[in-house]
Amino acid sequence: MKFADFVSPEAIRAQLTATDKEGAIREMVQALLDAGRIRADELESIVKAILKREELGSTGIGRGVAVPHTKHPSVDRLVGTVAVSSPGVDFASLDGETVQLFFLLISPPDCPGDHLRALENISRQLRDDTFCRFLKQAKSAEEIQQLLDEADNNQFG
């Protein structure tokens, strides 16, 4: 699976304004709404579901990366977005570091395979330190999109 298969280009955010976990999640879900990927009447339900998942254990998986996610019946295919926060957000990560780089995923309830393949792709690409660093330093959505395209074309790692 490639980034282009699940990342909505119009929902990419290079400069998150939120400074806490709920705010960051809300901003990314709003970005998916603005991009027409989710319905307005589902926004609150999706935000709540993602926060409920965070209660089971943070999706801050270390190295300044978080993958907040949920299954939700309102989507019929995997949808996702990427966001960057330069100052970083306290996400109660495993390694105690703040998070600069977010990959938010919403998947249909009966599709665990796609969700796992998306996580596999994200983490495999992020193992490349250069890709990870460039993404965190990106200043515009266009720059992030270009990096994702390059990763999709195997230009990292």
Add this chain to the structure above:
Amino acid sequence: MCEPKATRTVNVTNSAGIHARAATLIAELVRRSDARVSLIKDRERVDATEVLQILSLGTRCGEQISFEATGSDAQRVLDALVQLFADNFGEDQKRIQEAESPQ
């Protein structure tokens, strides 16, 4: 002097495979031990304290992986890891099912 070393192979039997929460449970467990632990799948070897590396293997239900541990704590941490897989990462619990699949 040789440090104690041990290996175990486990089958992944939870339907979601090794997703983010499962990978985090593995990494947390290994981080609490004094052993150095590698996770091996199809000849690819990763550090079992790193969630990103564990997830990069994309391990699905029905697949088999191995753990290799080195250090005085090796046997104990492998026992705990085997138990974690036998328990399907606690996914039978209602609270977890609800949060993973709302509504």
